[in-house]
Amino acid sequence: MSLTKEQLLDYYRKMRNIREFEETIHRENTTGEIPGFLHLYCGEEANAVGVCAHLSDDDYIASNHRGHGHCVAKGSDPRLMVMELYGRAEGLCGGKGGSMHIADLDRGSLGANGIVGAGAPLATGAALTQKVKGRDNVSVCFFGDGASNEGYVFEAMNLAVILKLPVIFYCENNGVGEGTGVDYAVGADSIADRAAAFGMPAKKIDGTDFFSVYDAMEEVVAHCRAGNGPYFVEAETVRFYGHFEGDPQKYRLKEEIDNAKLHRDCLKKFRSRVIEEGLATTEEFDSIDSDLVAAYKGYVAEAKQAAWPRPEALTEDVYITY
């Protein structure tokens, strides 16, 4: 393995950070204090972290409704994200966006998005900026199997191909969009094959294995940085929780979820491989876990006490000048 111990623990910490974020929100949501719709990323962490490991603040991402993990992986401060979910003034977007609109322009994050598939043309636009400005930065669009059927996603892919833009279409295929299965919603045999027909390289990877994501993305990002145009990646992954918090999930079997948690948990897989190869110890992982558990307790306690936005904030920031 080419990764150092420090890198390994760092990537684990990031994935575990996302997991703890989502588990915390899942728990706290039952108290009714977190308003709005919540779509959790548990089970998919290896994707956000394995992709963003290859990006800098000058590279862009565009995320979707299931965006907490992408934002954490891209470097947004989880403390401020928790504040945002509670609608507080100190939140990353001043409490005005909430879970589905967490954005962090300084970190190259064009934001989560409430409109399925909207990230694809937006990330393509960020790639256009890189090309016009002659930089070697790239942009990544995270979207789901469901979003892969939106017309503007197809349009963005074709634009990226004909303009040779450094954008990576990273499709997180967790098998289901809301309550509709991918086998029903996608007519082609595979989402990656369909994308390849647009004229760009496309590959399918195991999105429950950090190393599969990390290794694939090394090559994919290098391809785009070198000016070879877009790339499509279909990562097969799993969603541990419902489409949204409160989803009774009747469209899937309990065994499916239990099985995924048992055998396809990217965190468990990461830990056991790294421990097996003797690169880190159980204690080292456990201590990362307990640090994060404590950190999130603090974030939540702080957010619950934090100030609401000032009433004037209601009409601020609609325009820059008016």
Add this chain to the structure above:
Amino acid sequence: MAEKSIRTAIGEAMRAEMRRDNNVILIGEDVAGGQGCEGELDAYGGVLGISKGLIQEFGADRIIDTPISEMGYMGMAVGAAASGLRPIAELMFSDFYGCCWDMLYNQAAKFRYMFGGKAVTPLTVRTMIGAGASASAQHSQSPYHVFTSLPGMKCVVPSNAYDAKGLLIQAIQDDDPVIFCEHKALYDLPLAASEVPDESYTVPFGEANFVREGEDVTIVALGLMVHLAAGAADELAKQGIGCDVIDPRTTSPLDEEAILESVQNTGRLIVVDESSARCGFAHDIAALVASQAFDCLKAPIKLVTPPHTPVPFSSPLEQAWIPSGERVAAAVLEVTMGLDAKTAMDTVMAAKSAAA
């Protein structure tokens, strides 16, 4: 007769029409749910369970779950409508109209006119509107003012269960395209529940409902806003101020006569509207009255709308964004007693805390 929620009323309307006419189909995302999954079919029945059970009765040929492809399936519904079916297309949140707009705006609404009166496009679009669920800027809007501005398109905004059932049946039977806007806060609101016959019936388009009657002020309101206005009117009645609360029920066609007649009696107009601070439904009604009943007006027209901002997420900001019963009552005091805005609001708040 049983008291039913809007949720139940809408489900009943669809079922009755699908039984009556085999040409009626339902198209949308997760209108059944569970297609292509290992678990139950009809897992959702629409994200709010409103179409639950329909696929068992009518089958997957008529209850059609679509991929997340709004432009595609809306266009498909329009094409099907123009060629002999009578589709109900569900657009989960009205905020997504941007993803399918051409099919409604440039296609469905214009066929009749462009084709010299030869086209018939009996499409019903059911869609959710409304703020108050902390759903933030892309899942909380009420763009019925945009739909209303479209010649060739009819637009319905029901406020109670009886109307919802009758208006939806009318929409499905109507030969023109109709957008039917369902406020998410109304589905299970006890105030919006009403006695709803089990049998089918229609409520005609373009006929307003008088929710309260009074001599001093006309209040025009739609959807959830009807209940705020009625609540305010009840409070004001105790103080001897009488309000005519008019629910137009359909914004296109619009019952202009009912509004103008009422203003002729009261001489005062307030419009409560969740759509927009600019170019909204309120502005349309204000323009109607200002241009056709100016002589009757004893006070300036007051519009109670949200501010000119997207819908904010944070609860206190969102609550401030949504027009409130207090703002309606204050507007009434402004136009009836000549109070300035601040004094009017202070008076309302003082009365409220005295009552509490």
